[in-house]
Every structure is written in C-alpha cells, then in structure tokens.
C-alpha cells in the first residue's frame with residue numbers, strides 16, 4: 230500500500246487553517262498517518278504550501294502568488310475554517326512542512342500545484358531540491374499537471390507518482406503509461422462506480438479518492454477496492470481505521 234486508508238487533506242483542513250503547520254500537527258493528533266499538501270512557487274521560487282494561485286487579503290488588491298516574493302508572504306496568515314476554535318496560522322514553506330512531517334513520523338502526498346500555467350516543471354524541481362535537503366520522508370508526488378509528472382519521472386524516478394483527475398480522461402491509460410504512475414487519485418463525483426475502480430486496479434494501480442468526509446461513503450468506496458480517502462476530518466475515521474484490518478472486502482482488500 231502506497232499511502233494509508235485515511236489521508237489528511239491539506240492537513241486537517243476541516244478544523245485548522247488549511248495547508249499550515251498547525252493543520253499538519255492537528256492531522257497527526259487526529260490519527261492520520263499521511264497528509265496531503267499542495268505546493269507552489271513564490272515569485273522568488275520558494276516552494277510554499279498553498280492551494281490557490283491568488284492570495285485574497287481583506288481590503289487589499291488580491292496578490293498573485295507567482296508575482297509575490299516569500300518575504301512579502303511570510304507574515305500573512307491563513308484563516309481558520311468558519312466555526313473552528315483554531316487561530317489563524319502563517320503560510321508554511323515546504324521546508325518547514327517536511328521537517329514537521331518527519332518529526333511526526335507521517336507520510337507526505339505532495340501535490341504539485343503550479344501557481345500559473347507553465348510552472349509545473351519548475352515547481353517540481355524546486356520542491357525536489359528542498360526535499361533532498363530535508364530529512365527522508367515516505368513520499369508520493371501527485372499532480373493534475375503532466376509536465377510536473379514528466380519532470381518527476383526524470384528527476385526522481387524512485388518517488389511514487391500519481392495522476393490526479395476529477396474523472397478519468399479519454400486517454401488515461403496512455404497517461405498512466407507515459408508518466409509511469411503507481412496510483413490514480415479521483416474526485417468523489419456521482420459518476421464514480423465500482424467498474425471505474427476495477428479498470429484502474431486491473432493495471433495494478435492503487436486508487437485513492439478525494440474529498441470524502443462521510444464514514445459511510447468511505448466504507449462504500451473501500452468496498453469497491455479504493456485503497457484510501459483524503460478527508461478534511463481525520464478524527465471522524467478513528468473507528469474505521471481501527472476496524473479495517475479485521476475485515477476483508479469482496480475485492481480482497483481490508484475494509
């Protein structure tokens with residue numbers, strides 16, 4: 230198994246400011262063994278953990294991440310989710326996140342999320358440079374961006390790669406072959422069904438699904454052969470994690 234049954238999406242995004250060190254810490258406290266984070270580059274090519282290419286600051290003109298140097302961003306705060314008791318938290322660099330994930334003994338699914346079109350390869354390269362200097366981690370690199378996956382295949386062939394799709398493309402089998410991925414990460418859309426999961430598994434790949442915040446839905450997906458789910462609320466899945474190893478699905482995997 231490449232990752233774990235439950236992966237904390239952008240950290241424990243449901244209860245903490247997403248993609249921050251606090252979100253990673255809280256994910257660990259909620260029992261997650263793996264965390265998914267998005268990485269993009271600032272104007273001065275610092276890999277930061279951030280989801281949106283645009284920084285919206287209240288009463289200010291929005292800033293584009295790709296045009297903003299790290300020095301300008303490092304004092305900015307990511308807001309906690311509405312209703313959360315958590316405080317806002319600073320934007321984290323990949324270097325800071327990797328160090329914390331190592332201390333917590335977690336795995337990292339790093340999603341390469343270029344801040345603009347054409348930055349996939351550079352984002353991958355700069356991220357690898359940081360990871361090479363960081364303590365060793367269990368890693369999976371995923372992306373919607375094919376240029377990032379191509380660069381990962383060339384520069385870090387031993388780190389497992391994953392294709393990210395909302396739904397499978399017409400040419401997904403060619404893409405699997407081109408980028409030599411080990412898993413496919415799919416959105417939890419209404420059209421997802423056991424046949425789709427089975428067609429991916431036939432190629433020997435694992436399937437992970439985002440974003441699943443219902444335990445019942447997670448159980449259904451796992452019964453279809455999905456290996457794990459990305460969730461904003463790892464704490465909801467404590468019982469599922471505890472009972473998983475004791476049951477086996479019709480597809481021969483733990484449920």
Ligand code: G3P
Nearest residue numbers: 265267340371414439459
């Ligand atoms: O990697 C799974 C998921 O994070 C992809 O969507 O928009 O949340 O980055 P998004």
Ligand code: MG
Nearest residue numbers: 265266267340
């Ligand atoms: Mg993501």
